Amino acid sequence: KQEVTQIPAALSVPEGENLVLNCSFTDSAIYNLQWFRQDPGKGLTSLLLIQSSQREQTSGRLNASLDKSSGRSTLYIAASQPGDSATYLCAVSDRGSTLGRLYFGRGTQLTVWP
Amino acid sequence: DTEVTQTPKHLVMGMTNKKSLKCEQHMGHRAMYWYKQKAKKPPELMFVYSYEKLSINESVPSRFSPECPNSSLLNLHLHALQPEDSALYLCASSRPGLNSNQPQHFGDGTRLSIL
Numbered sequence: 001k002q003e004v005t006q007i008p009a010a011l012s013v014p015e016g017e018n019l020v021l022n023c024s025f026t027d028s029a030i031y032n033l034q035w036f037r038q039d040p041g042k043g044l045t046s047l048l049l050i051q052s053s054q055r056e057q058t059s060g061r062l063n064a065s066l067d068k069s070s071g072r073s074t075l076y077i078a079a080s081q082p083g084d085s086a087t088y089l090c091a092v093s094d095r096g097s098t099l100g101r102l103y104f105g106r107g108t109q110l111t112v113w114p
Numbered sequence: 115d116t117e118v119t120q121t122p123k124h125l126v127m128g129m130t131n132k133k134s135l136k137c138e139q140h141m142g143h144r145a146m147y148w149y150k151q152k153a154k155k156p157p158e159l160m161f162v163y164s165y166e167k168l169s170i171n172e173s174v175p176s177r178f179s180p181e182c183p184n185s186s187l188l189n190l191h192l193h194a195l196q197p198e199d200s201a202l203y204l205c206a207s208s209r210p211g212l213n214s215n216q217p218q219h220f221g222d223g224t225r226l227s228i229l
Binding site: 032034036041042043044045046049089091101102104105106107 | 118120154155156157159162170202204206217218219220221222223225
């Protein structure tokens with residue numbers, strides 16, 4: 001069964017720092033990997049999706065990379081802002097499922113203070 | 115604003131009540147999902163509908179009853195819930211594909227509290 005791990009579990013940084021969030025998965029047979037943001041008590045907002053054939057995706061200050069063979073992904077946040085404070089979840093779509101079943105990590109809780 | 119709309123946003127109910135959670139999307143997606151999320155935990159898959167047919171039931175207790183009346187709507191009927199069922203219930207949708215490489219779009223969830 002696919003297992004997804006995120007490190008660190010929590011991160012607290014001053015505004016302006018560049019950040020790296022890590023995600024690892026045990027089975028490299030995936031269709032894609034998604035990074036989500038979740039604000040307290042809210043739903044999930046999709047940030048970036050990387051297909052298994054891709055190496056990275058970028059959106060604004062966010063850059064996600066994927067190394068499928070080693071089972072790793074990183075989410076890079078440039079010039080962090082207090083508004084980036086949220087929980088960041090990564091999820092993989094496993095090739096063992098034909099219906100897009102996602103396996104989630106437990107998330108990294110990010111706090112950016114002014 | 116999310117493209118997947120869930121109602122109500124909050125629900126408080128007693129253990130003997132019957133209520134329903136609703137989810138709606140107009141993106142033409144034909145796969146819809148229910149997830150349950152407890153505090154500080156990742157979402158857990160409950161049900162998957164593909165082309166309005168129930169395709170995955172993750173051994174969810176029968177007090178949760180899903181329904182997909184059409185391609186835009188997904189309901190979750192609740193009856194005789196337990197206090198441990200208190201959680202955030204998330205709906206998601208996606209285009210089903212042979213390779214399942216489509217992103218899932220999530221709603222804002224319904225915060226359910228069982229008294």
